[in-house]
Amino acid sequence: MLQQTTVGAVIPYYEKWLTLFPDLEGLARAPFQKVLRAWQGLGYYQRARNLHAAAKIFVRDHRGRIPADPETLLTVPGFGPYTTAAVLSLAFNQPYPVLDANVRRVMMRVMRIHGQADNRPDKTILERLNDEIPLRSPGDFNQALMELGALICRSRNPLCLLCPVQPACRAYDAGEQEIIPKPKKRSTRHITAVVGIIEKDGRILIQKRPAAGLLAGLWEFPGGKMRRGESREKALAREIKEELGTEVSRAKFLVKVDHSYTQFQVDLHAFACRLKGEPELKAGRRKWIASKDLQKYPFPSGSVKIIRFLENRSLKGHNTVSLL
Ligand code: SF4
Numbered sequence: 306m307l308q309q310t311t312v313g314a315v316i317p318y319y320e321k322w323l324t325l326f327p328d329l330e331g332l333a334r335a336p337f338q339k340v341l342r343a344w345q346g347l348g349y350y351q352r353a354r355n356l357h358a359a360a361k362i363f364v365r366d367h368r369g370r371i372p373a374d375p376e377t378l379l380t381v382p383g384f385g386p387y388t389t390a391a392v393l394s395l396a397f398n399q400p401y402p403v404l405d406a407n408v409r410r411v412m413m414r415v416m417r418i419h420g421q422a423d424n425r426p427d428k429t430i431l432e433r434l435n436d437e438i439p440l441r442s443p444g445d446f447n448q449a450l451m452e453l454g455a456l457i458c459r460s461r462n463p464l465c466l467l468c469p470v471q472p473a474c475r476a477y478d479a480g481e482q483e484i485i486p487k488p489k490k491r492s493t494r495h496i497t498a499v500v501g502i503i504e505k506d507g508r509i510l511i512q513k514r515p516a517a518g519l520l521a522g523l524w525e526f527p528g529g530k531m532r533r534g535e536s537r538e539k540a541l542a543r544e545i546k547e548e549l550g551t552e553v554s555r556a557k558f559l560v561k562v563d564h565s566y567t568q569f570q571v572d573l574h575a576f577a578c579r580l581k582g583e584p585e586l587k588a589g590r591r592k593w594i595a596s597k598d599l600q601k602y603p604f605p606s607g608s609v610k611i612i613r614f615l616e617n618r619s620l621k622g623h624n625t626v627s628l629l
Contacts, residue, residue, distance in 0.1 A: 306347060308405070309567065318347055329369050332360035341522055341603035348567060348606070350521060355383025373397040395444035402434035403447045407454025413486050414458060417475035422486035458482075494569040499541040500528030500608075501578035502559060502615070508593035510584060511602065512548070519568070524602040526575070526611070527584075527591075537574050549584035549591075560614045564607035575611045 306315045306322075325343050326332035332340070337357055344353035359381045363371055371392065372378060378389045390401035402408075409422055412430040420426065438446050457464045463482050465471055476482045503510040503526075511524045527548050531540040542553045556576045563572045586592060594602070596619070599612045 306352075308352070309349065310347065315347070318343070326360075329360045329363050329371075332357060333364040337522070338603065342601070345523075345603045345609065346606050350523060352383060354522070358382040359384065371396065373399070375401070391447065394438075394447050398442070398444060400435075400438045400440055400443040402431060402438045402443075403451065404431060404434065405451060405454075407458075408434075408447075408450045410460060410486060411450060411454045411458045411470075414463070414476035414482055415470060415474050417479060417481065417485065419481075419485055420487055421489065493565070496569050496571045497531045497574070498529055498571060499531060499537050499544060499574045499576065500526040500611070501541060501545050501553070501556070501576055502526055502611070503578045503580060503584070504596075505593065507595060509596050509599065510549075510591065510593055511599075512587075512591040513589075520605045522603075523605050525604065525608055537576070541576055541578070545578065545580070549580065551580050551582035551584055553578050554581045555579040560611060562607055562610035562614070564605075564610065566606075571607050573607045573611065575614070 306318055322343055325339070326335055335357070337354070340353050340357045341350065344350060347353075362381055363369060367377075373393065373396075375389050375393060378384045378392065379386075384392070387403055387405055390403045393399040393401045394403065404412075404427055406422065409427070409430060412418075412433065413420075413422065413426060416426075416430065416433060418426045418429065453468070453470065457468050461483075465474070465477050465482060468474070468477075471477050474482070476485045501510075510527060512527055514520050514523050514525055516522055527545060528541065529544040529548070531537065535543075537558070538556060541556055545551070545553050556578045559575045559577050561572060561574050563570065565571075584591065596615065599615070604612065
């Protein structure tokens with residue numbers, strides 16, 4: 306949960322997670338949709354998938370225990386070198402150094418390694434860390450380095466005057482802490498999409514995203530990306546026809562929400578829609594549900610904002626059953 310996220314953002318998720326899945330058996334037994342729902346909002350949904358798959362393997366093949374050897378762990382979904390080293394050092398007190406983005410930045414500066422913060426210097430950094438990591442409390446050493454990168458040796462404006470490793474830092478000696486690693490130019494992809502909130506007899510149509518790829522396995526409202534030069538209404542009609550095999554007979558704009566995912570930023574324009582014919586329901590991947598049940602399904606964060614809008618609207622006395 307903590308990868309690429311702040312501790313403050315994770316704590317409520319973590320606490321709720323432990324009440325839902327208090328042990329490996331509980332997690333392994335849970336339906337995947339329940340796992341995804343608990344993860345909703347954390348992003349990187351592949352992690353939830355891996356965590357669930359890993360729990361099943363630990364229960365099935367290791368009597369519900371996490372094995373304490375690297376070769377076995379590296380075969381488990383979600384266990385790459387970083388997670389394996391973190392589990393072995395933190396849970397089993399074994400001297401495996403972790404190398405995440407924070408540690409990489411600290412060590413590139415301490416060792417004065419120029420270039421971008423990618424995995425090219427990792428071999429050199431790991432050699433040094435393997436020399437430095439203590440046999441006693443290796444987990445504390447790893448956590449201290451990660452924390453140093455998060456709080457002191459920040460990517461911008463590192464707090465060198467407060468830094469406990471400053472006497473050993475070669476970038477600081479050379480006055481190069483702001484140019485190591487080489488600053489990245491950020492370019493975020495921007496997407497504009499339209500979605501249809503389609504109601505019939507008090508129920509709303511939702512569909513499940515494919516099992517692989519972006520936001521895999523989450524639920525969404527039918528719709529898709531707008532093409533260049535296309536109006537919102539045209540895009541909606543085209544997407545609904547392509548996805549559901551029927552036409553929009555009436556559409557009314559409801560709300561625009563935006564959300565920043567790691568890989569892109571999206572503007573979602575939601576329309577209340579009525580269809581001319583019956584939509585194609587694809588064997589469990591698309592279904593009608595009561596609007597009060599929207600909360601039970603895992604949706605991407607952008608769609609969750611639309612659901613909140615619908616709920617607020619309903620609280621104000623508008624009938625969500627007839628949006629049009
Ligand atoms: S002295 Fe500055 S650049 Fe060097 S490790 Fe500490 S915070 Fe980072």
